[in-house]
Amino acid sequence: MRTSTRDRLPDSGVVERLVDELWEAVVATHERRATDVVLRALADGVHPETLLLDVIAPVQGKVGEEWAANRLSVAQEHAATAINERVVTALTLHAAPDTAPDQGRITVSCVDGEWHALPARLLAEVLTLRGWQVDYLGAQVPTPHLVGHLHRTDADAVALSGSIAVRLPTAHAAITACQAIGVPVLVGGAAFGPGGRYARLLGADAWAPDARAAADRLARGPLPRPQPDHQPADDLPHLADQEYTMVTRNSASLVRAVLASLEEAFPAMRGYSAAQRERTAEDLAHIVEFLATALYLGDAALFTGFVTWTAGILTARGVPAHSLPPALGILARELKDFPRAVNILEQALDTFATAPRTIAGKPL
Structure with missing residues (x-):
């Protein structure tokens, strides 16, 4: 009978050391060193499944967390992900099923x-x-x-x-x-x-x-x-009210309407550069997209969780998270004829007022 992968797991200290070594190589964008870490461990008898799931996967998870906390740029996150993908390729070329x-x-x-x-x-x-x-x-x-x-x-x-x-x-x-x-x-x-x-x-x-x-x-x-x-x-009988369809179909006009009204509700926006306004429009598009998905699923928690996450992302980047409630309020007014959408937005506003700012579960 084949031995299970769990029976072949090395000492947890070995896995932790490998995670640390791979992370250091990945964050330094040193592909050869990252590959050497994994292939050396494979040669030392660490099972390839362990390397894939208990070493490479946690490092990739940390890449996402560090990006969210604004300690890695988008370019660094992309480079780190690309290195991890190539490390997987190198590992699987040397590992026998x-x-x-x-x-x-x-x-x-x-x-x-x-x-x-x-x-x-x-x-x-x-x-x-x-x-x-x-x-x-x-x-x-x-x-x-x-x-x-x-x-x-x-x-x-x-x-x-x-x-x-x-x-x-x-x-x-x-x-x-x-x-x-x-x-x-x-x-x-x-x-x-x-x-x-x-x-x-x-x-x-x-x-x-x-x-x-x-x-x-x-x-x-x-x-x-x-x-x-x-x-x-x-x-999904709730889709019969057509709210998901209407919000999705009119997403672009909703973003334009909110953006046009946001400057009055959030005066700090008057000093935004063209690039900052573009990013704000992108953030509003994501908000509308998540609202539509919450309508599709009939689950307000999806949207409130996204708003809390967004507040943490903005805070980590030095952007005032209190710009979110005015945007949500304007969106609720635009959707006043859509009771499920308004209810979801109101729940998000209530959650925003009380939820702590966190990234990956860690307070900011």
Whole structure:
């Protein structure tokens, strides 16, 4: 019987040291040193799955946290992510799978519009190590192309990755399309919410909190195939009010309207440069996009959580977070005929008034 990966985990001190060494190399944008850290550990007997999930993944998580706290620039974050991706490539070229590819065939893909591909890549490599034939499609895969690939390959399952919650309506369409041709769908990633709450809401066949849990779930047995005539239940009846559709359709005009009124409600904006005004418009677009997603899911907590996160991001960048309530108030006035939207915005305003400013759970 094959020994489990957990049985081969090195001493926690070894893993912590490797994380520190890889982080130092990545943040210094020293690709060769980063690769050497991982390949040396592999040669010393550290299992490749451990390196993927307990070393590289935490370092990538820290990259995101440091960007959010404004200790890494966008360029530094992109460079660090690119190095981690190339380290994964170097590792998998030198690592031998635990077993022959006899577990079945699975497609691993990101939701259309999802550009955070490394979590899906890590899952693909772990499944390969565990004996799966993996078709890794990468980032931003349009649903028609995903379905076309499934028709050609007769996959046993699809693993869909999503990190950004605003892609959940697209994820819902992808889940439904895959199931309609009889392919079960396992989903994972931060987009699907705490405990996978949105995975269940959107009808996924399974959810996993991380790559190891996903691989373990698949190892327990195949996901049941939906019937070819599978028709999902109408599990989002709140969409009948058309609020999601109207907010999405009019998002650009909503951003313009709020931006036009914000200067009066927030006088400090009068001194903004052209670049600052452009960033403000981008922030407003994200606010409207998250509001629309909260309407789609029928979950105000998604939006209030985003507003709290945004306040922390702004604070970390020296931007006054108290610019948010005026924008939310103006947006509520613009949407006065949409009761669910107004209710979500009012809850966000209440939360903003009491929530502490944090980044990755740490106070600012």
